[in-house]
Amino acid sequence: MNFQDDNVYIESVLNGDVSAYASLVTKHKNLVFSIVLKIVNNREDAEEISQDVFLKAYQSLNTFERKSKFSTWLYRIAYNAAISKKRKKKFEMVAIEETVVTNYSTDEIGRNINELDENDRQMILEKALKQLPDEDYLLISLFYKNENSIEDISEITGLSMSNVKVKLHRIRKKLYEEMNGLMKRN
Amino acid sequence: MEKEEFSTDDFLKDLFRNQSWETPASDFTGSVMEQILKSPEITPVKKPLYLILRSSWPYILLFLVCVVIFMTSDLPFSDYIPGKEYFIKNFIPAFNSLFSGIKPFITNIRTFIIPVTVIIAGSLLVGFDHFLSGKPGVRHQTMH
Numbered sequence: 001m002n003f004q005d006d007n008v009y010i011e012s013v014l015n016g017d018v019s020a021y022a023s024l025v026t027k028h029k030n031l032v033f034s035i036v037l038k039i040v041n042n043r044e045d046a047e048e049i050s051q052d053v054f055l056k057a058y059q060s061l062n063t064f065e066r067k068s069k070f071s072t073w074l075y076r077i078a079y080n081a082a083i084s085k086k087r088k089k090k091f092e093m094v095a096i097e098e099t100v101v102t103n104y105s106t107d108e109i110g111r112n113i114n115e116l117d118e119n120d121r122q123m124i125l126e127k128a129l130k131q132l133p134d135e136d137y138l139l140i141s142l143f144y145k146n147e148n149s150i151e152d153i154s155e156i157t158g159l160s161m162s163n164v165k166v167k168l169h170r171i172r173k174k175l176y177e178e179m180n181g182l183m184k185r186n
Numbered sequence: 187m188e189k190e191e192f193s194t195d196d197f198l199k200d201l202f203r204n205q206s207w208e209t210p211a212s213d214f215t216g217s218v219m220e221q222i223l224k225s226p227e228i229t230p231v232k233k234p235l236y237l238i239l240r241s242s243w244p245y246i247l248l249f250l251v252c253v254v255i256f257m258t259s260d261l262p263f264s265d266y267i268p269g270k271e272y273f274i275k276n277f278i279p280a281f282n283s284l285f286s287g288i289k290p291f292i293t294n295i296r297t298f299i300i301p302v303t304v305i306i307a308g309s310l311l312v313g314f315d316h317f318l319s320g321k322p323g324v325r326h327q328t329m330h
Contacts, residue, residue: 013228014228018219018222018223018226019219021219021222022215022218022219025214025215025218025219026215029209029210029214029215030207030208030209030210031207033207033208033209033210033214034207034208037208046208046210047210047211047214050210050214051214051217051218051221054218054222055218055221055222058222058228059227059228060228061228062228113197113201118204121201122201122204122205125201125202125205126205129205141202141205144195144198144199144201144202145202145203145205145207147199172195172198175198
């Protein structure tokens with residue numbers, strides 16, 4: 001399904017065409033749901049929270065000042081809603097855990113993994129991603145899968161830009177390490 | 187540390203490209219729209235006063251600086267500014283007594299002119315920057 005720019009739908013909704021909001025929901029529901037699911041780890045809760053997120057965003061549409069992308073604004077609502085639902089101190093945004101990363105060459109891992117066929121590559125990546133903590137999975141997915149910028153992720157998560165950079169750097173290292181381990185085992 | 191290294195990691199970008207996001211139930215959009223249609227009113231914007239002040243302080247400062255400059259200037263057209271006479275008659279003596287302690291410092295034009303110039307230049311610079319960039323004084327948007 002081809003979607004127009006978010007601002008087109010927003011204008012329509014603000015001009016009284018409520019049904020235009022359905023396109024915004026359809027366009028962003030997967031990512032909102034994925035963000036929430038990664039944090040609360042329960043599909044039923046994630047579904048309920050995601051619906052609330054879209055309701056909240058609709059009711060606050062007037063306060064969206066268009067200084068950032070609508071998606072960034074929406075994902076931030078989703079992130080905050082999921083975090084407050086989970087109320088888990090562990091997920092706080094300040095601490096950067098030190099991880100022990102062994103010496104390896106990312107190029108070497110890249111070369112090795114490229115020798116595998118597409119299915120195996122995806123399988124290795126999926127397995128490696130599952131080994132990551134949920135918040136790490138979310139950050140790296142936003143960056144590589146959704147192609148959000150550092151600034152967007154900083155706005156969504158409330159982390160400083162430098163903190164996002166450091167975290168991404170370390171998550172990436174962890175991911176490579178996991179992939180390396182998986183390839184050695186297979 | 188190689189901070190930017192990850193941003194150019196095309197290998198991971200390619201790997202992630204084929205990954206899909208989780209999907210909610212098929213009637214998700216319908217459920218959301220059903221709830222919205224029950225009360226389709228959008229909450230009107232009520233921006234708190236402190237947020238308005240926080241985002242407009244450079245303009246207020248700039249305005250006050252301009253007012254003081256014009257009120258105390260001898261420019262011919264400034265005579266037509268309403269309240270100028272009242273301002274000079276009442277406020278200047280009041281300020282005079284208020285700042286009598288630092289009067290010698292202020293009247294020493296050489297030492298006074300530098301901070302005044304810096305303040306005016308700074309205010310103008312901040313105001314001009316806000317005007318051009320259109321950035322708010324508050325970094326994040328409000329989400330109620």
